[in-house]
Amino acid sequence: MSEEHDHDGGHSHDHGDSHDRDDVRDDGHDNGDGHGDGHDNGDDRGRDDVRGTDRTTDGGSGDGIAGDGGDVTAAAAGADVDAFETPGGGRSLREIVELVGVGLVAALAVGMLAFLALDWLRDAPGATGALAGSWFAGFLVLGEWADFYLGTNVFRHPFVWRAAATGVLIGIVGPIVGAFLVHRQMALIGETLAHTAFAGVAFGMLFIAFGAGLAGGAVAAFGSGGTLLLVALVVSAASAIGLQWLVDRTDSYGDVPIAIVLTGSFAVGTLVISWSREFVAIAIDIEDFLFGSLAIVTATGARLVAVLTVVVVALVVYNYKQFLFITFDERAAHVARLNVDRYNALLIVMTATVVVGAMQILGVILVAGLLVIPVAAASQVARSFRETLYLSVLVGQLAVLGGLAVSIGASLPPGGSIIVIAIGAYLAAVVVSDRDASLSMH
């Protein structure tokens, strides 16, 4: 057996800083006998987690991965060798970097949400509309300066901002939801819901063509693109419930019925779209839905993503403990009387909404990648589940921002660009991590 000297002293991630929204502080202490405080796994208000810092000593020598041949020995108390510990005590460099990263992402998200809110409010009557309009124009001026420095003609246009805002936000919610899916063989569910969303787009076209007054009202309110997206949302959410029911009956997530729903919904979608093209005068390029496109992000689509980001993050923060327990050990959670069915249903409906929102940028075919790959990358190096969540958000954001830059700069599809960068991050994580790459996450 190999001896592995444990440098990091072990970290549980319970960080003390709060952002404006939260006023709770929780500083964990190492109380000297080798035991620090545990996690703050409780509910947190607002978008950001309340974090308290925690450092535990994990005694001197410990083995690495132990097989079943014996126990890993770790003396309980011992000198703590933490190469990264800052003189002030408390956080390691690693934790600080992660904190800063997540903070920046949160700030960026808030900025994007503000932009989308202004985009919506500037049509409001009176002083509100005027004020919102002027601030909105301020954002566009920032874009003009960006164009000036970069020599581009891109950032001055609202649609680019909307697409970027959508990207930033799905780069957050995709990994967050994915973290709870991936470990339960539910990545396939994400893919399946994307395909049902595609069928939903197809039905949306039928709806617009034949839905008379109701359809007319929807198109007037949301635009034709927006209407398609909303119908896709309804179809996808309904499919999610149906899928959960199916899974409960077959007791498996990767089974044949799911493969049938996946391929079947896509098949129906292609047929309906081809047929309805003759009746519906919509300038919809199906390729845009399949592969993603910046231009296809409508105002409605972006607002949908804004709303779902806030709702999903709130739900995850509020139900973090329940989601964690059910994902990790469903039977034990059931014994402890957590309502497993309800949380599974909630998770799968959240997945459906995230998939529909993300479909605009990533396309139906690649959207599941944003749920899975950042989480896979984070799992390689993370030392706890909480750290996995933070890191997967960071990787997701890196992939989206990088992918958008490549897409805009080189005129390539955004979906492919984002996923390629995400995979690059995953491979880098595999190289960096000191444990075997686990390609199977079952």
Add this chain to the structure above:
Amino acid sequence: MTPVIDVTDATFSYGETVAVDDVSLRVDPGEFLGLIGPNGSGKTTLLHLMLGLSEPDSGTVSLFGEPAHEFTAGERIGYVGQRAADRGDAMPVTVRETVLMGRFAHAGRARLTDRDREIAAEAMRTVDVDGLADRRVSALSGGQRQRAFIARALASEADVLALDEPTVGIDANSRDRFYDLLDELNAGGMTIVLIEHDIGVLTKHVDTVACINVELYHHGDTVSFLESDALADAYGRSSGIIEHDHP
């Protein structure tokens, strides 16, 4: 004294197949019950009925005096499944995060408090995994991992601990250590229901043995169990016992 678990004439079928047939037994507070039987004998089904995870088709099961499937105080029950039952191999969860899950049923939606964390830390000390608190569960040996799950049950301040073949795939030394821990907990008053296929281990540690193969073949103390024909009846005449002499 209200029994912890009271099963009366319980029958449960999966579709056409009868899994548990007219079983009655009682588990008193502080008792250490072992459930044994061949594969497919309904042991797990019976345990699930006892814990209220499913409802019997006929008969009754009560848990702490209430109908088991209506019982809501989930924090009073600790559960340790087989080694492969959790996602610990792939999911980057630490021992501390796992043990803290035992506090979730207490905390509900509220934040975890310092008291919660103290209880979890104490639980980890009791089972001697506190030095491993920040290790990923996947980095532990099988025996350590199962002890961590016991810590979770202790953190939950459970009154009864249910274990379903917890030492499958775990080496003999770890297994002995695991059962010594169960003995200690039982000596401290914990009620334990254990499904175990290794008869030698079972009879060394438990007070009462229930031998089941769809029907109940024996329910009584260990000595009388060994002297009876229950094992042969339950497993079939072609079976026999191989003696291991564990030091």
